[in-house]
Amino acid sequence: MKLRSALCASAALSALLAAPAFAQDQAAGETVEGEEIIVTAVARGQNRIESSVSVSAIGAEAIANLAAPSAADLIRQIPGIRSEASGGEGNANIAVRGIPVSTGGGRYVQLQEDGLPILEFGDIVFGNADNFLRADRSVARVEAVRGGSASTFASNAPGAVINFISKTGETEGGAIQASVGLDYESYRLDFDYGAPLAEALYFHVGGFYRTGEGPRDIGYNGYDGGQIKANITKEFDGGYIRFSAKYLDDTTPTILPQPVRVTGSAGNPDYSGIAGFDPRTDSLYSPFLTPARTLDGNNNPASYDFRDGLSVKSMAFGIESEIDVGSGWTLTNRFRFADNSGGFMSPFPAGVDSAQAVANAIGGAGSSIVFATGPNAGQVANAANIGGNGLLTNVINFNVRLNSLDNVTNDFRVNKEFDFGGGSANFTTGFYLSRQTVDTDWLWTSHVQTVQGDGQAVLVDIRNAGGQLVTDGGTVAYSANFFGNCCRRSYDVDYSTYAPFASLSVQTGQLTLDASIRYDFGDASGTIAGSDTGFGTGIRSFDFDGNGVINPAEASTAIIPAARPVNYNFDYFSFSLGANYLVTDDLGIFARYSQGGRHTADRSLFSPAVSTVDGGLPGGDTGVIARVDQLETGLKYQSGGVALYATGFFAKTNENNIELPNRVFNNEYEAYGVELEGSYRSGPFSLSAGATWTDAEIKDTDPGRAAVIGNTPRRQADFVYQATAQYEADMFTLGANVVGTTESFTQDNNDLILPAYAQVNAFLAFRPIERIELGLNATNLFNAEGYTEAEEGSIPANGLVRARSIAGRTVLASVRFDF
Template sequence: MGKTALLLFTAQIALVTPAYAEEGAAPEAGPKAAAETPAQPPKEIFSTGVAKGRDRLDSATSTSALRGDEIQKFGPRSLGDVLRAMAGLRVESGIGEGNNNFTVRGLPLAAGGSKYMQFQEDGLPVLEFGDLFNVGTDVYMRNDFNIAQIETIRGGSASTFASNSPGGLINIISRTGDVEGGSVQLSSGIDYDEKRVDFDYGGKLGESTRFHIGGFYRQGEGPRRIGFDGWRGGQVKFNITRDLAGGGYVRLYLKYLDDRSPTFAPYFVNITGTNDDPEYKNFAGFDLRKDSVLSPYLGPVVTLDQNNQLAALPIDTGQHAVSKSVGIETQFDVAGWTITEKARYAANGGDFSRAFPSNAGTVSAFAAGQAGTGATASYATGPLSGQAIPGGSLINGNGLLSLYFVSYVRARSLDNFTNDIRASKVWKLSGGNLTTTLGAYFATQKLETTWLHTAMDIDVNGDAGTAMVNIANAAGVNQTLNGYYSFGRASALFRRSFDVDYRVFAPYGSINYHFGKIAIGGSLRYDIGRVRGSLIGADLGGGRDGLIDYDINGDGIISTAETRVAYLPLTQPAPVNYNYGYLNYSAGVNYRVAEPFSVFARYSLGARANADKILFTPVVNNATGDVATRDKADKVHQLEGGLKFRKGGVTFNATAFHVTADDHNVLNGSANRTDRSYKADGLEMEGAWAHGPFNLALAATYTRAKITADRLDPALTGKEPRHQPSWTFSATPQVDLGKAIVGASVVGITKSYAQDSNLLVMPGFTVVNAFVQFRPTARIRMTLNANNLFDTMGIFEVNQASVPASGVGFARSINGRTLSGSLRFDF
């Protein structure tokens, strides 16, 4: 598959959607703009992660952009699915609307989220750290009509124009009412249950004032069979802009998000064959692409809460993200200096539940594992409640039972405040222009969360039929309570409370000299951090006990399951108290060989401050709260060089890179820490070809990565990092026939290893999404969308390190085929 992508590139290269910038924002599309947009824009101006927006052919950076209207052609999709098609990014989606995994250039994905790339909305981070446990940044971001453009910068000056972004930046740029008009779209799943309405409107309120408002609301079961409305909620965003008489502008942003969506974890899959050539198949009664353990027969999440009081929390919570933000942006000139000020306060919170596996086995083996020889099983919930499950029976066609942990994270506050002010001036010198920039960044990030768990015995049943199961020993004594195995995670681990404040201050500056065909530039940033707070949990050790007996059902008797009740040792907190500081720098040169062609080279050093992934680990001194210097931040070195070509309807960009990185992390769902160094070499390519009604965009990335040092498990030194394919690629062909547009998005990866031990292979896969859009009039669009058109089982994650002897494994796949239709009115 990788060779095919490369051959396609060398045969005919296609256009990446050009990036524009006006005051750092993209010009908007709409009914009027669609007719006026020129077929060949004169320049591609990029503004994210740089001092000033400039033509991409004059900038020593590797960048990409995607227009909002192009995104919407493929229907309502999560941001993770959208970004999978962008050049250079590696995205593990399929988890749900949020909490997907993002990285770039072989930088490791040892755990979830986006450690090395920062997500921004309109130039400011959504969360200061992109890999917070259970709450990734994309949890608080949505794909809707508010998006004018998505810009990404990989490497380059990203490390010096933003904090905690050594790998790059992903910036969601909002529409700002440049074009008068709006849209309303009604969408519905055809072979699944989801109803959605999207809207937006922008225009002028006067000669110098414009506004934009947009959002969506949705409700339904969603793309997997769960038996209830797992998707419900939406968001509204508003901004108003006042153009200043002397040039510049002032803009106010408002956002309200309140949205629920399920979280999908690794589920049951039959793994056979060899480690080098495994076969992944669905078990009877459970489709990895379309089913989930979620059902109306599970729950609630019975546990002790953050105050050690009995609570019953709804299992259908999923990812319930709530965010309320207000921001201001202004730009004006003073004595030849352009001053840009951006500030935003966001109140972020919500509850986040997910269910993930511990083990599974046949009815007899599973029951014996929990209650010894002669143990029996029976249904605790569902339509067969109270009925025995005979040992050896093939219930649901697969004959399996499983222990599942349900995690319930209460994010009481992930509030943050960010402020970025910079001043730039262009000095006219003999032979060229010298651009200087000075800036200062200040941010606060609150981390106030509590981890709660419960553990359930369940059957393996798809089609929203999963039920809870009781296990009794040979004497008939229940080892469970109404299907609950324990009221924690079967141990004292992972019941945690965080109350930590992060503060970041970062002065920065840059200089760029553009003379003739050459542009030379460099930038510096110094990040200063202050971390204060406290932790509570039995994981901290020191005599902290995390299990108690508790009469959950109030019958006056302590059953076996009620001896496994996790609680928080509230009287024994541990401090967090340390400071950090590190230097980031970047320098590059760009040579405009000819009008359509340029080459560049750049070297950068950036770092990422470690956040909650080092808390509850031995690197934090539980007596003082201090952290050793080398554990406070992880450095990333990048050497890159490339070429850019743009002429007529053809563009082509290619960047070769060499990356080294450090990583302190904790593997998802386990207590396993990592302390490693990595290196990666590779090549990013993107481009496009447009001719008449035809448009083809292509992107491919080749990466070879290696663990160069594992300080906790030396046996892994020299291994290839897990989940790292050699090739990622995408192709987006479209044909515009006037009244109709037909297009597709083809995204693929080659094989990779399930774990760092480099034994079990995860097969590569290709996913095809397609659309047909019919426009009977200029203001009406009817669209049919097909996501995963060929119903591919695309596996992003496998829990096992080798083929299991039982054949029972756990894997996470992308969603199966879904069809949706929409009707859009432009006005």
């Protein structure tokens, strides 16, 4: 009740507060490189070269030219950020500067819209923040602050804050754009429009709708949905108030690791597609995967459609206001409530092998295979050539109901500018609070299916040597049988976060010194249930078909046992110290040391950190807090059409984490490296590029994993890079973009390698007459193979690995009408 009252008061305060909205309005147009006013994770908007943080920005024009398939693909353009954008529209793994992706999601990165987090935690299991983020024409620019003040101007984000800033419509204009896939099925309509309604009153509205099969051949319309965003701003003497709203309803496939053949040696592997299955263009989704039956979160029978994939809904409302109260004092408040829900439905291959080996493992020696779905349903299959390659895969259906990921957030700040010792000073203090609900049901089931592309995969049944069925319509068990029947879970936990913070910046001549602190504290309360907790059995029998006979699959039905409480408090302290010196008007040097933390939230619920008796923290809150220390120093140069930013960094990370199906670990990591970003513009030609070199190491871990100490963390490449070259004339724009990485290890044992790859994208826009533009965008132009992760740490005896690949080449044509 305390938090609810505080948030209601915060919303009212936003409505009452009202200094001109210079920061975000300025972002609505293109600005000169290096002269952007940065508003993300800083006390007040400031010029990039004068700040002592590493920050990058992507403007609206670049966003339109790149036409990135997802927000995670767009984030790949930011130096220092490693975005594994291979899963589709959501579920991406995002890391920064050697801070590890030890499990999934963006643990140390906060994704924001207009200065507030989309979700409080970036790695909610199956509920990553990017699931609820779409980068469309409503976005004016994307700002990313790496390290530094991200620790003190945001909670749970010591690695980076990536802020998607919306257009506001202060200047009249808009566009409507229709696009169609030329070599894949995609039909999309984008629009945006903003304009003044009266003096000091303006609005903006934008969004998209799309449908189609998408970039992978799945055999049905996997992409269906869109979003609409709107805001309206009223300015008056000394202030403004802005109301905003967003409605997102979208369904997309979410791509998990797929079967891949690997030959050669672990140190020099050759990854290739399996006959009839190309991991760039195929997936295990298919219209022949019949609805998955299971028991729901209340142990009642239910059925769920594989074709729902990653389905998300978000309805959000926000109020932002600022007022200059005189004498240099400014009050700012941002409030947003988001009603978030959806589902995560995707087949995960628990194992891949020859069809006969899979059948024998399920039904015993001499088992046979019968098609359970598809055009040959009921017929006996030839194990040697089933699916065109003689393979079957045991699949765990990651069926997770995202009942509620509601998020309520408020950020209140007081800022004072004043003279100090012949220079100037800026003082900011404030209070942040949020309430993040994590209410999910994990309803996993086990199936067996063919490894076929082009949307042709089918489920199969297994008969034992005596001819009896041991599966049920392709279902091996109504549980996670291939994972030891783990992970039947249901939990409903609310996480409250409170954070007073303060910063002081002093500028004397060409030197700027700043310091900031933040104290995060809060609590977790709710209930959690699951067979993993040790309360009751997790398996029973259930007659799904109602015939009075329990078949082997029905005899292995997972249930959710009695719930137990979650009830604990936590706190941690963060600080950041920085200095920036302007050597000349064009050259600045800076240094910064920061320490930040991250509450691990739902990632700790099924670990020893949380008591199975009373939901407390028997070992104290160190078990639920990860810590990051960072040191960075660098230079910033800009003159005319040239800009160069170089940062050397060191990061130390201590964390507790849990990896599915149920492995708990405690790791310490260290990383150092260099981050480079530059741009050059001469007349119609421009070039921008970024690269990050990282040397990362596992410094310590649990006794049972001591062999990995000294190894490189999994999937951490030495070198990642991106570059965009563009030529723009009156009638056309032509450009190319490349994103690449050197090789990395699939797992911490440092045996099997993920090969280096480079993905080239290209764009062409032709403007035959005023206000009409014809566009052509190619993603992965040369159809490169690129693997972002693999489950195996070594090549297995059968040479079959489960790996996630970037999507193959897609070409999109569009026509846009500007008005």
